[in-house]
Amino acid sequence: MSERLTMKEAARIPDALAPGHRMCAGCAHPIVARMIMKAAAGRPTVVTNATGCLEVATTIFPFTSWDVPWLHVAFENVAANASGIEAAWKAQRRKGKGPLAKYERLNVIAYAGDGGTYDIGFQALSGALERGHDFTYVLMDNEAYMNTGIQRSGGTPIGASTTTSPAGKVIPGKTEWKKPIMEIVVAHEIPYAATINPAWPQDVLDKCRKAFDTVGPKFLHAVIPCTRGWRYETSDTVSIARLATQTCIFPLYEVERVKGRPVWRLSGPSASIAKRPESKKPVSEYLEPQGRFRHLFRPKRNEELLKFIQEGVDLRWQMLQERCA
Amino acid sequence: MSKARTWKELPKGAVSYRSSRDYKTGDWGVDAPRIDQAKCVKCNLCHMLCPEGCIAVREDGSPEPDLDYCKGCGICAKECPVKAIEMVRK
Amino acid sequence: MAKQELLGLNGNEASAYATKQVNPDVVAAYPITPQTIIVERFSEYVADGLVDTEFVAVESEHSAMSCSVGASAAGARAFTATAANGLALMWEILYIASSLRLPIVMAVANRALSGPINIHNDHSDAMGARDSGWIQIFCENAQEVYDASITAWRIAEHPRVQLPVMVCMDGFTISHTMENVMTLPDDAVKKFVGEREFIRVEGHMGEAELRLDPEAPLTMGPLDLQDFYFEHKIHQVDAMDDALEAIKDVDEEWAKVSGRGYGYAEPYLMGDAEVAVIGMGSAMGTVRHVVDELRQEGVNAGMVKLRLFRPFPAAELKKAVGRVPMLGVMEKCISFGAPASPLMEEIMTAYYHDKEKPMMANYVVGLGGRDVSPAMIREIYGSLLKNRKAGKVSKPMSYIGVRGD
Ligand SMILES: Cc1ncc(C[n+]2csc(CCOP(=O)(O)OP(=O)(O)O)c2C)c(N)n1
Ligand code: SF4
Ligand code: SF4
Ligand code: SF4
Ligand SMILES: [Mg+2]
Numbered sequence: 061m062s063e064r065l066t067m068k069e070a071a072r073i074p075d076a077l078a079p080g081h082r083m084c085a086g087c088a089h090p091i092v093a094r095m096i097m098k099a100a101a102g103r104p105t106v107v108t109n110a111t112g113c114l115e116v117a118t119t120i121f122p123f124t125s126w127d128v129p130w131l132h133v134a135f136e137n138v139a140a141n142a143s144g145i146e147a148a149w150k151a152q153r154r155k156g157k158g159p160l161a162k163y164e165r166l167n168v169i170a171y172a173g174d175g176g177t178y179d180i181g182f183q184a185l186s187g188a189l190e191r192g193h194d195f196t197y198v199l200m201d202n203e204a205y206m207n208t209g210i211q212r213s214g215g216t217p218i219g220a221s222t223t224t225s226p227a228g229k230v231i232p233g234k235t236e237w238k239k240p241i242m243e244i245v246v247a248h249e250i251p252y253a254a255t256i257n258p259a260w261p262q263d264v265l266d267k268c269r270k271a272f273d274t275v276g277p278k279f280l281h282a283v284i285p286c287t288r289g290w291r292y293e294t295s296d297t298v299s300i301a302r303l304a305t306q307t308c309i310f311p312l313y314e315v316e317r318v319k320g321r322p323v324w325r326l327s328g329p330s331a332s333i334a335k336r337p338e339s340k341k342p343v344s345e346y347l348e349p350q351g352r353f354r355h356l357f358r359p360k361r362n363e364e365l366l367k368f369i370q371e372g373v374d375l376r377w378q379m380l381q382e383r384c385a
Numbered sequence: 386m387s388k389a390r391t392w393k394e395l396p397k398g399a400v401s402y403r404s405s406r407d408y409k410t411g412d413w414g415v416d417a418p419r420i421d422q423a424k425c426v427k428c429n430l431c432h433m434l435c436p437e438g439c440i441a442v443r444e445d446g447s448p449e450p451d452l453d454y455c456k457g458c459g460i461c462a463k464e465c466p467v468k469a470i471e472m473v474r475k
Numbered sequence: 476m477a478k479q480e481l482l483g484l485n486g487n488e489a490s491a492y493a494t495k496q497v498n499p500d501v502v503a504a505y506p507i508t509p510q511t512i513i514v515e516r517f518s519e520y521v522a523d524g525l526v527d528t529e530f531v532a533v534e535s536e537h538s539a540m541s542c543s544v545g546a547s548a549a550g551a552r553a554f555t556a557t558a559a560n561g562l563a564l565m566w567e568i569l570y571i572a573s574s575l576r577l578p579i580v581m582a583v584a585n586r587a588l589s590g591p592i593n594i595h596n597d598h599s600d601a602m603g604a605r606d607s608g609w610i611q612i613f614c615e616n617a618q619e620v621y622d623a624s625i626t627a628w629r630i631a632e633h634p635r636v637q638l639p640v641m642v643c644m645d646g647f648t649i650s651h652t653m654e655n656v657m658t659l660p661d662d663a664v665k666k667f668v669g670e671r672e673f674i675r676v677e678g679h680m681g682e683a684e685l686r687l688d689p690e691a692p693l694t695m696g697p698l699d700l701q702d703f704y705f706e707h708k709i710h711q712v713d714a715m716d717d718a719l720e721a722i723k724d725v726d727e728e729w730a731k732v733s734g735r736g737y738g739y740a741e742p743y744l745m746g747d748a749e750v751a752v753i754g755m756g757s758a759m760g761t762v763r764h765v766v767d768e769l770r771q772e773g774v775n776a777g778m779v780k781l782r783l784f785r786p787f788p789a790a791e792l793k794k795a796v797g798r799v800p801m802l803g804v805m806e807k808c809i810s811f812g813a814p815a816s817p818l819m820e821e822i823m824t825a826y827y828h829d830k831e832k833p834m835m836a837n838y839v840v841g842l843g844g845r846d847v848s849p850a851m852i853r854e855i856y857g858s859l860l861k862n863r864k865a866g867k868v869s870k871p872m873s874y875i876g877v878r879g880d
Pocket of ligand 2: 206
């Protein structure tokens, strides 16, 4: 597997996620999932999926979009399901029997949303990381419980209006920052973690390949713009995703363990911004086109909150750069 | 659609028995991409970024949308680096 | 018949020992009193290389069941064990395991459900899971635990069943009480359980064994809406119906190998019984003892021990109960606000359409581990005799051993 998968090559790999699924037009979920599945294609792969948009919209009975073995169990336990699949594979190898016995390497991929990761699935995730199972966990972060109608999660950004953190006359949307999930995950001393963004497909492919080549628990954090919950035109999914990285609210980086230490490294677009800080865009450019942040701009710009958000983003970006230094 | 299956005719364990390829989503959108193959530089980006995975890549590297599944989101048109894709009414 | 070895084992150890002999692929478990010994003992087997099981020390029971589901879906023989709050925490996934038709085996050391928190035996935990689509076997002693921990695999994996099985044993009274247990040699157990059987299903990419296999992909656990969910539930109804027969077959086969055969419902001195008690679990040993005493005192007492609760063996139960005119249903569970406790409701429902049926009274005993003493059982028989004489049930539901009226 290990060689680099170019976009040209990837384009010729048949999709393991078939068309005919029912995700909203313009949803980033299938874009990212297709890229990941292309990167996985060199190896036998088993997917397990937490409850959420991706799971629901790709497997409405009797239909399914998955051309790889796929298992959904519940909302909060995908990391435990993956632990079981991995354990079954190991056991079959040890005993030398069963269809998984012949695979020296097997991609076990667990997909979960932000709700299934930051919140209700957090314990199962932490347990699976600590136990060191050989699997790749993909956080498909659309920053709210979209499948149930846009409720806030621990991954919803500050200022976002959701149906349970609505922008009202007194409270301007969600008042808390996103949980720093990457730091929390990295603190489990896992061998590989990275953030990915569909606006940089080659970077996605590279990181997925690296993840699949690494033995042990891997974590990929994908930004998943959601046309319905973030409220923007369907054609803007990739451009919004791009702005997330260009404004440094969602920087691209990876964390590898080298000689027992986590080594943080900025990836392409974020590394360029670090080199040329003047190219960093103001966060309002990312927020303004999204309906979930409309109240920060209309009827009147909430300068105070926008400044607070910008400062918070700057601080976190600064801390990340220090870690990556 | 044929008559819905009885319980005896369904596979056990509730496993899915049809590919979503049998479910056409092409009528979801009002617009569809029209690709100017002369302008296209065969970068494959539209294929990679299409949520439906319905832009195939031909032998020669040129893109070919399958309107049976295209939901008309317009991402391909917006992201094409040489603006070779235009969204038009179906 | 295989040569057997007599070992001193408590119920937990009997479960762990049998499971060691079965050598399942994956064990994912979390400790909770009174099941802990199973997990500890099995961890030792793993540490000593006596099994080649992948042991997953999960961070909760929810994950224990979820991990078992993942493993079983990937083709593994998966075992877990729990009790009370742990079983309650698994509740969501119990239903999913059965609907996915995964033949997981789980030992349950029955314990009272919180709250208030209590670590001792009653059946409120397992009764809470009675509608989850699991087969439920209730053991009377460590020997039964040993036997059921082996036969459970064959029942679960029977091609017409393909359902998970709970092997229930009373917390402490069975789980922690050392008994003489006849055990078969490893190879006899290995031969009996054989290899896991898979059914073939029609998937979207062709026919395949019901498992996660990259060479024959299936989608397991899709979104199932109004148009199909109901039909899929009938699959489970059908499998439970078939399980009744499959269990009998497996038990008969086990009897040939071990010399120990079990029915679903075992009558004791029921032929001429005037009054009888039916119930499940370790207390039935005490009931048998009291029946013997009553017989010596000239009372025509009998009893029926029920070993299988799901699927509910209505026909065999009625056969065991026979023509006894007055039946007491003794159980360790309350269904708050219900007209009766679960076992009573099942039995009454089973008899509802029959013209000939015994009069019945419900006796709840032993909640939270309260000792079910011979005196209490005598009290039950006394009450049954009174009812029998009066020709009517004066008190349909009694809580035996509770202070105050
Ligand atoms: C135990 C449990 N609680 C609640 C739900 C309802 N539920 C289903 S999906 C979902 C939200 C999913 O959010 P997320 O993980 O962010 O995925 P998304 O749909 O946004 O992709 C909720 C609350 C559930 N299925 N199970
Ligand atoms: S609600 Fe959002 S995340 Fe869910 S399918 Fe629609 S666009 Fe995608
Ligand atoms: S994105 Fe544009 S240039 Fe690239 S392949 Fe598609 S149509 Fe051609
Ligand atoms: S409009 Fe959207 S769905 Fe249609 S081909 Fe372009 S990217 Fe795909
Ligand atoms: Mg979400």
